[in-house]
Amino acid sequence: MMTVSYSWLMALSAAIFTIGVAGVLIRRNIFVMFMSIELMLNAVNLAFVTMARRMGSMDGQVIVFFVMTVAAAEAAVGLAIIISIFRNRETVNADELKLMRW
Amino acid sequence: MPVGVFIFLGVVAIISSLGVVLQRSPIHCLLALIMTLVSIGALFLALDAVTVGFLQIIVYVGAIMVLFLFVIWLLNLQADEAPTGGLGLKFFATIAVAAMAAELFIFFSKTRGAMEAANVAPGYGSIDSLAQSLFGQYLMAFESTSILLLVAVIGAVAIARRTIPQRERGPTKGTPTR
């Protein structure tokens, strides 16, 4: 029976990661950009778990665990920031949020 | 894991992640993201990372994504209008992303070895083995993440709380209202 080789999983994670990058670069909606970042995080998680599986060590999974925790914190703070931005500027369009410029 | 399972989950993951990027309505994007997360979690399970897989679903899908959902509701985000301008950036960004994809594929295609059930110890990925690492080697990191979460919560509240002047807040509890 044919089994999956790790390179496939890594390729999958690479694909998801690049899709996430594309989302961050192309979407104008900071909210969707934020989601794309989560996408990238999960792609990395997948890579970690794959490699952990390959090396038969738990460290990769532990790191994934920490990534989840940090992602939770990041989501909380990031969403709070988005909310306050929306309150002040009534928009989530990255193009209209250009205050920090010359 | 069986090839079929991998192909199924992989396809689902890629399609739904594309959905995250390509759809207009934030809530559709969110659902697509949830789909991706679930399929990735399933992949974790298939990779013998049982605990982490379920945690992925419980934490990400069950908690974080709900937070996103609430924010969508709170801001009442509608579908984006047709994107205007910035096409040059989009163009170059697409090229850059393609280049990155190429690089990463070349890079990861160098990963060798195939999944045999043999090369993991029994109980690999179970909650005790995870706990062994968490509360052994990574204890300090684990504890500091708790502090991180606390700080994040406080920060989130501090940032998102709307400060309402007293007069708008109306009569507070205990003050007679007439």
Added chain:
Amino acid sequence: MAIDLLIGAVKAIVILLLVLNLSAVLLWFERKGSALIQDRVGANRANIFGVGQRLGMPNLGLMNTLMADPLKLFTKEDFVPDGADRFLHSLGPFLALFPVLIAFAVVPIGDTFELGGHTVQLQAATINAGALYILATIGIGVYGVAIGGWASNNRWALLGGVRATAQMISYEIAMGLAIISIVITYGTLDLQSIVQQQGGVWFGWLPCWGIFLQPVAFIMLLTAGMAESKRVPFDLPEGESELIAGYFTEYSGGKQAAFMLTDFAEVVLAAVLVTLFFFGGWQVPWLYSDGFHFGAHSLLLPRALVVILGVVAFWIKVVAFCWLQILIRWTMPRFRYDQLMTLGWKGLVPLGLLNVLVTAFVVVLASGAAH
């Protein structure tokens, strides 16, 4: 190989049907039960050609619950309001029902037994992290109501969805804490082994049920379970007097049926969890793998009978707890929303944390005493 697949399929279908039917029956229970409580007659009309009377049976109105209502519901027009998101609107109900149903996959409804050289687990899926699995499915279950409420393009529905989501998340935490304390107590995530550890007796007569080990967790799990099922006293998401029907205001026909089914399935799930964790699952008091033993007296039974007894006992317990929930539903008033949140966040969560802490201490001390 093939036979294993067959057995698996059979188990899955059987359990699914059991759950669905039980949910349906619960509806009837509810009607009659509420009638009893409120001193009404309750459902008593539908009657197929008067067969019942001919046989001299009392008209229990079973028909209009089990057949007329489903017929009516599934033949009604599937109405989607204007400006609603069609896709999500139809996705919602099944997104709500699906997780609850798959949650039952890991539930052990009976002891393992040998059948033609095959070890049969009376458990659709033997996942050794069953508890986590259940939590995961419950976590996914949030989205059904949320999406349903949002996609209806109706502010009552949206409010209901928001309420439902917030409520379910809040009480998921309490439920999770309760389950964690159980897991700590039994040292495993595998539901089957949790149940097996509840076999036997203490002091020669007291069944080793979890209720005696984790009374606090029992209260919490029951409360959280009822909250998850969004029924009185936790029915704010669909409080008729406030939001017409909450998140399924805009639903009709099959989709509404799906939502209602979800509610009842959640009731069953809560009952099942309570049974599994605190009342020995399929364990019958004083019944061992070879028969009853009570002190010196013993009554030996064939293995098959023992297993069947276990299965029956399990479902009896489940039905009992469903009945308990229905009683509670029809006897208690509705919370106010702030009371709900206060109970969840200031009552159950701290209590659960404390419980986990104490449990952990006790377990560590006990294991220390063990060796």
Added chain:
Amino acid sequence: MTTVHFPALGLILLFPALGFLFNLFYGARWGRRWVNVVGPGVIFAAFAVVFVSFIRLLTLPAGSVLTVTLWRWIQAGPFHANFTLQMDALSALMTLIVTGVGALIHVYSVGYMAHDDDFARFFAYLNLFELSMLILVLADNLVLMFMGWEGVGLCSYLLISFWYTNPAFAYAGRKAFVANRVGDAGFLLGMFTIVATLGSHGSWTLNFGGIQSHLALFTTQTATIATLLLLVGATGKSAQIPLYVWLPDAMAGPTPVSALIHAATMVTAGVYMIARLHFLFALAPTTMELVATIGAVTAIYAGSIALVQPDIKKVLAYSTISQLGYMFLGVGVGAFTAGVFHLMTHAFFKALLFLCAGSVMHSLDGEQDMFKMGGLRSKIPITYATMLIATLAISALPPFAGFFSKDQILESVYNSGHHGLWILGIITAAMTSFYMFRLIFLTFYGESRVEEAKAHHIHESPSVMTTPLIILAVLSIIGGWIGLPEHVLWGNKLSAFLAPSVGEFTPIMHGSALMLTAVSLSLALLGIIAAWYFYLVAPGMPYLIAYQLKAGYNLLLNKYYVDELYNLIITRPLFWLSTLVLGRVIDAFIIDGIVDGAGLMVETGGQLSRRIETGNVQQYAFVYVLGVLAIVAYYLYLVTH
């Protein structure tokens, strides 16, 4: 000639320094009582230390030196100058004068500044001046001496323009500063010449001892150049022709300042420096001639101006210049002891004169015009008595202090063969007695010409002011007795004491000395009688003469128009040069051009580079991604090769 390590010398500097810091930072806050105690107190402490060191020095064989190296100061290649203090006979005398007279003047200032709100700053400056002056006289090398030299110049500037709200005073301060700068430039160049000369022979030093031991390295020519340059510095500091112009204006400062800095101590720095470097000057006869000439001319020149000045302090100022001329004359003819002796006595009676003038002004609400005084004899008796003593002293009447010192100078001038200069000297002596008694008669005799507003509350100064007067008066009487002529009683103790450090004083035969003394004495008396006749017997006479000799009178009254001359040939051209050429052209175009250009460059650079900051998150992310691409590519390269 033994050298003794004597750390106590450090204390001499320490006390004024502490006083300076205290008055500067806490004086105003802690209040007048503290300042009044600390300000003079530290000087008295310094005086005590000086006295002790002086006694120590006396116990040692003649020509010994007390020294202490506080720290290594300048270290530049082979050259090094340490912060070393040394006290030989000359320094001892100077420090005694500086701290002693200084202490008395501090005490006097307590009374004089009693009504000024800025007392703390005043005492801070005074203490700082004491510190600088002590450094100047205790320094064992030219560099350190120059530091003190500059310090006193600075304090002089600060104190002249002490009442800086008055533009005229501020201008006077600036004038003094600039004039001193010119002198200091000469001093510096002189130092450089010495260093170059010695250094070219490989001995890098500016220690007095070092210079003295390497005198062989100097040719007459180099010595002349060096000394001429140093002389410029001396004339600047000691207000000699041509750089004397600042001193009269320096009277703008508070009178104690005029007494301490512009009469007793600082202005004598030039004389001290020449005496200190006598061995070098001795190598340059030309310079010595010049010094003597300058001294004599300045003496008679300033004296002549003093004859007609109406302002009491101006008279004293010009008399100071003239007396300094005497000292230059003395050292110029090689009578260093005589010069220093006159320096000492002059410090006593000129300080006293200024303090008395201050007391007079104090009693008349700052009136300075002598023609608005008169008849004060009975109203302020102590001031009158002490001022009379000082006047007799400066008029060189025996047995007062001035007599002996001036007499020695004139004797040595005559004996050194400069008969022309000697004649100038005795004429100046006559002038001196004339204008001094003119001052006395105008101020204290005759009927009162005081304005009504001030007339009714004329009062004697408080004892805190009069006590120093009395002490200084005593000193003005007996101060000269340590330098009696040879063979008289105990003879000339002073020159015996000073001789090792400033060279031998050549005693002369007694006979001619008496003759010379008689001549100068008779001239002095003549001056007094003239003054008495002009201003008491026939008060109309001066006006008549002034009317008859209008031209000459105005010439004197306007100080020979020297200020105007300097204005015309130096100040005005400099002013035009700096405003028109330097200001409008070089500063406006070149310097501002450079500065603005730098600014413009940065600004344009910013203008261009800020375009990068579009504030567009995705653009930043894009650049970031490019970076990631580069890094990953690098690792790919590593992996594949």
